[in-house]
Amino acid sequence: MRHTITILVENEFGVLTRVAGLFSARGFNIESLNVAPTMDETVSRLTLVTRGSEKVIEQINKQLNKLIPVIKTEDISHERHIEREMLLVKVHASEDSRADVLRMVDIFHANVVDVSEQSYTLELTGDAEKLDDFLKMITVDSIIEMSRTGPLGMRRGDDGFVI
């Protein structure tokens, strides 16, 4: 099963190595991960997606909580939550194909964030499924390069995941 885990960590030296090491030591692949500072510059927030049985993920969560720089961790997969991810994709846009590309941009509410002579760079946000669908609709041949962030996750409701 797919798990989305959010973690608040102290901005200590080497904390990412330790968190990632915990997963690799147990043979777990990290499908996607992102980490960036929060409003409190001594604290970063990490969101990672992995796959595994309920039981093992629970064990990993316990181990994560034992790491000194880890302040708090939550597997939000079972909670009412939203996930949003960003995709950046550079596509061929010759005179012939531009109209097609712009039609896709329109349908998916994407944005053109950069234009070169023969290419457009598009930005799209949404859940992972929407991004996958968008990539499926663009013919593979027309993709020059792509990059995605992995999802951010947040519980619904008025409460926050804070220290």
Add this chain to the structure above:
Amino acid sequence: MRHTITILVENEFGVLTRVAGLFSARGFNIESLNVAPTMDETVSRLTLVTRGSEKVIEQINKQLNKLIPVIKTEDISHERHIEREMLLVKVHASEDSRADVLRMVDIFHANVVDVSEQSYTLELTGDAEKLDDFLKMITVDSIIEMSRTGPLGMRRGDDGFVI
């Protein structure tokens, strides 16, 4: 100086631990990082931001290239490139403050992606500076929680950063 480094890696086991370990072993802090699969499911793309002198970053890049699962790496900081990051922020939105929040959403071209009784969850994309400005304009008191992805980076022009 701030450096944005893009890396293509084989989806091998523990590769994130090794990349992160290389930075922590040299006393370098990773400010932000994201990693997610590409169109080729055996390859992931990693974008990380760090600060350091030109010389040491160059050394790290050389070391990165020596890691077997690393296919390609580039410090795009000196190239013409774009950077885009996504921010998710849950803010208080009582009857009194909703109009103010929506005004900010409008000015920054943000999106309301979730609504609860007393809060809105907003999504914003742009360069790091734009996201910082947005967070400065929202009063700290009104922020319930926030999460950002760290930037994706792409060179401008028609070429792609591919295998």
